[in-house]
Amino acid sequence: MKTGVLLYCFDTPELNYHRLAERCVEQIRKYLKLEITIVTNLETFKKFRPLGMINYKLVENSTTNTRPYRGKSVAWYNKERALAYEHSPYDTTILMDCDYFVFSSTLLELANTKFDMMLHDRVHDLTGKNMILGKDESTLPLVWATVTLFKKTENTKAIFSMIRHVQEYYPHYKNLYRIRYINYRNDYAFAIALHQLNLGNCIPTPMTMLADSVDVIDSDGDGIVFKHGDDVMFTSGQDVHVMDKEWCNG
Amino acid sequence: MDIGNIKKHSDLNFEVAQAKKNALEKMRSRQLMAYNERLFTADANTMNLVSTLKQHNKDFYVLDVNDNPCHIKDPDDFLNKLIERNQETLNSYQQLHQDLANKRK
Numbered sequence: 001m002k003t004g005v006l007l008y009c010f011d012t013p014e015l016n017y018h019r020l021a022e023r024c025v026e027q028i029r030k031y032l033k034l035e036i037t038i039v040t041n042l043e044t045f046k047k048f049r050p051l052g053m054i055n056y057k058l059v060e061n062s063t064t065n066t067r068p069y070r071g072k073s074v075a076w077y078n079k080e081r082a083l084a085y086e087h088s089p090y091d092t093t094i095l096m097d098c099d100y101f102v103f104s105s106t107l108l109e110l111a112n113t114k115f116d117m118m119l120h121d122r123v124h125d126l127t128g129k130n131m132i133l134g135k136d137e138s139t140l141p142l143v144w145a146t147v148t149l150f151k152k153t154e155n156t157k158a159i160f161s162m163i164r165h166v167q168e169y170y171p172h173y174k175n176l177y178r179i180r181y182i183n184y185r186n187d188y189a190f191a192i193a194l195h196q197l198n199l200g201n202c203i204p205t206p207m208t209m210l211a212d213s214v215d216v217i218d219s220d221g222d223g224i225v226f227k228h229g230d231d232v233m234f235t236s237g238q239d240v241h242v243m244d245k246e247w248c249n250g
Numbered sequence: 251m252d253i254g255n256i257k258k259h260s261d262l263n264f265e266v267a268q269a270k271k272n273a274l275e276k277m278r279s280r281q282l283m284a285y286n287e288r289l290f291t292a293d294a295n296t297m298n299l300v301s302t303l304k305q306h307n308k309d310f311y312v313l314d315v316n317d318n319p320c321h322i323k324d325p326d327d328f329l330n331k332l333i334e335r336n337q338e339t340l341n342s343y344q345q346l347h348q349d350l351a352n353k354r355k
Contacts, residue, residue: 112284
């Protein structure tokens with residue numbers, strides 16, 4: 001049984017996601033020591049510095065989505081993730097956003113258990129200011145697709161087929177579940193698919209996160225230092241989803 | 251104490267309380283442990299349960315964090331692994347707790 005990490009990475013006119021992916025790969029190598037596959041487009045692929053043994057899968061990505069980021073509307077190329085079942089060469093896949101940084105081996109523990117699909121259903125804001133979740137965002141039990149572990153089973157195949165269906169008819173499902181967020185978001189598509197199929201396990205501990213208004217000001221292989229307002233704090237030995245997309249730009 | 255000092259005191263307390271919350275989340279996350287392809291938390295509840303059941307039976311079933319049954323065939327091995335992980339995470343938490351206590355002095 002082969003376990004590996006699958007990353008999706010597409011640079012946009014505003015943001016250099018490949019820089020985040022490069023850092024993400026370093027952390028995966030240090031703590032998980034797993035094979036890595038990056039799904040990207042040719043334009044982004046050319047910008048990657050040599051990363052050693054990585055599998056690249058080049059695709060032509062959809063460019064129709066946007067998202068709010070630090071007061072602006074920016075391009076968001078997030079629709080290819082619905083094809084992760086087909087794109088993954090692994091029996092057990094850790095599908096991860098390239099802005100999720102591992103500083104522990106916790107994901108290995110999760111990968112070594114029996115499940116079809118496993119993801120977070122809760123978050124922990126490291127600043128303590130609860131900036132991540134809004135109120136009454138939908139009538140749906142929300143999950144976070146940032147880190148999704150899945151095995152190649154019939155159940156998982158059905159989940160990804162459902163995700164693609166939800167993506168195709170997103171306006172309908174958005175109305176059905178009274179989702180406030182305007183644009184297509186994988187978190188909702190995954191949550192809808194799992195709700196419709198009554199499948200999926202939740203990771204028992206919340207995903208630690210830093211909102212996009214938090215700046216990462218320093219980091220090393222063990223952790224990061226972040227700043228929000230006048231508060232400077234740090235985290236180490238703890239996996240973290242960083243929504244500041246520019247901290248790896250140097 | 252003037253209002254400036256009270257604010258400083260309050261800011262420090264907020265910072266320490268948040269650092270403690272973050273460290274506890276880290277500890278709980280590190281306590282997740284795979285055993286026989288099931289997922290467990292190496293916390294006091296699991297250790298107590300295994301310790302109690304092993305006094306009555308050589309092997310037994312327990313529920314994992316997702317309520318799936320797991321056959322424990324070697325309770326001593328399982329309990330040792332739980333204790334090892336539990337103490338590893340608590341040692342790490344204790345160090346941070348000590349740092350925070352020093353910060354408050």
